Every structure is written in structure tokens, then in C-alpha cells.
Amino acid sequence: MALKITDECIACGACIPECPTNSITEGSPYVIDPATCVECVGHFDTPQCQSVCPVADTAILKA
Ligand code: SF4
Ligand code: SF4
Incomplete structure (x- = not known):
């Protein structure tokens, strides 16, 4: 059970501080x-x- 980020990510960074489990890492895409x-x-x-x-x-x- 997880979500995934695709190449459509524009690397805005908005998602990182919102994740309650610190599961998102900066990158291209994130x-x-x-x-x-x-x-x-x-x-x-x-x-x-x-x-x-x-x-x-x-x-x-969805992953
Ligand atoms: S960094 Fe996160 S919030 Fe921003 S476009 Fe990519 S997935 Fe969406
Ligand atoms: S905010 Fe974090 S825990 Fe919630 S769906 Fe996104 S990556 Fe998963």
C-alpha cells in the first residue's frame, strides 16, 4: 500500500513537509x-x- 511519484513531478517540493511518515525524498522526480x-x-x-x-x-x- 503506497503511492508513487511519476515523471510528471515538477519538483516543487510541496509534498515533503506534509508526509507524516517522512517517506518522500527530493529528486527529479521526487x-x-x-x-x-x-x-x-x-x-x-x-x-x-x-x-x-x-x-x-x-x-x-497508486504504486
Ligand atoms: S515535488 Fe511533490 S508536490 Fe511537487 S510536483 Fe513533485 S510530487 Fe507534486
Ligand atoms: S504523504 Fe507520505 S504517507 Fe501519505 S500518501 Fe504521501 S508519501 Fe504516503
Whole structure:
């Protein structure tokens, strides 16, 4: 259960501070660690990285 960031990521950096499990690493594209991403279950009602991402529809998908 994890999300992944695609090549559509524009490297804005908005998602990093929102992740409750510190699963996102800076890069081009940014990277979500599938071992620690819990899709925000137990922390928030919706995935916070998707909530803040300006291009979430194409940049953050189900892994
Ligand atoms: S879905 Fe939640 S836990 Fe997973 S990377 Fe995004 S903010 Fe972090
Ligand atoms: S918020 Fe979206 S565009 Fe910005 S770094 Fe994260 S995944 Fe990339």
C-alpha cells in the first residue's frame, strides 16, 4: 500500500513537509519510499502529498 511519484513531478517540493511518515525524498522526480508510505492511513483522511501537489492527477499514482 503506497503511492508513487511519476515523471510528471515538477519538483516543487510541496509534498515533503506534509508526509507524516517522512517517506518522500527530493529528486527529479521526487521519490516515495514504498516501504514506509502508508497512504496516510491512520494519519489523515486523504493522502497529503496528493492534496498539496499542483499536478497530482498525473504525478502521484497508486504504486
Ligand atoms: S500518501 Fe501519505 S504517507 Fe504516503 S508519501 Fe504521501 S504523504 Fe507520505
Ligand atoms: S508536490 Fe507534486 S510536483 Fe511537487 S515535488 Fe511533490 S510530487 Fe513533485
